[in-house]
Amino acid sequence: MKLVSCLFSPLMPRAALLALALSCSAAYADEYAAVEKLIQSGQTALALEQLEPKIQQAPRDPQWRFLQGVAQMNAGQRDAATATFEKLVQDYPELPEPYNNLAVLYAQNNQLEKASRALQDAVRANPGYATAYENLGDIYIRLAEQSLSKASTLAPAQQARLQPKISSLRLLVTRAQPAVPAAAVPADAAPASVAAEPDAKK
Incomplete structure (x- = not known):
């Protein structure tokens, strides 16, 4: 699954940034990009340290909180990241990216139904969000x-018919596994793991 690492691409024009209707100013784009770079380079502890005062100064800024969730994910703080994204989708239900990353966390915890619902919310928020559909x-x-x-377990007599389907699906799941860790994957261009859209494989 793909994780998204920010709410917008630094390459997007200012008009597109404004169209996202975020409460934050586009003037912070360079600051966001600097923290995102720390996260992508694996310096999550430093990123979280820098994010703390920024969130205290602008607690309603969804971008800082989103980056905090991504840093928490990459630091292995899944419970904290889940709480961060769950609060974000409550406060900003119009943003699809937090739903996507929440789904990645649910899927990592084998909560597939919850992941499915979160992704359905993501595509309702943005019907053109390719990452969520994937x-x-x-x-x-x-x-x-x-x-x-x-x-197959409930009807052993049907195993001969079911096993080829199961094997095919397992092969698809195996092929979908990432070749590199999420934090190491370079950014995409358009906003939508899960995750920018820079996004990354789970």
């Missing part, structure tokens, strides 16, 4: 594999 497809594959495996 991640939703990954979730559906995993849900299908689980359903067929359950069917």
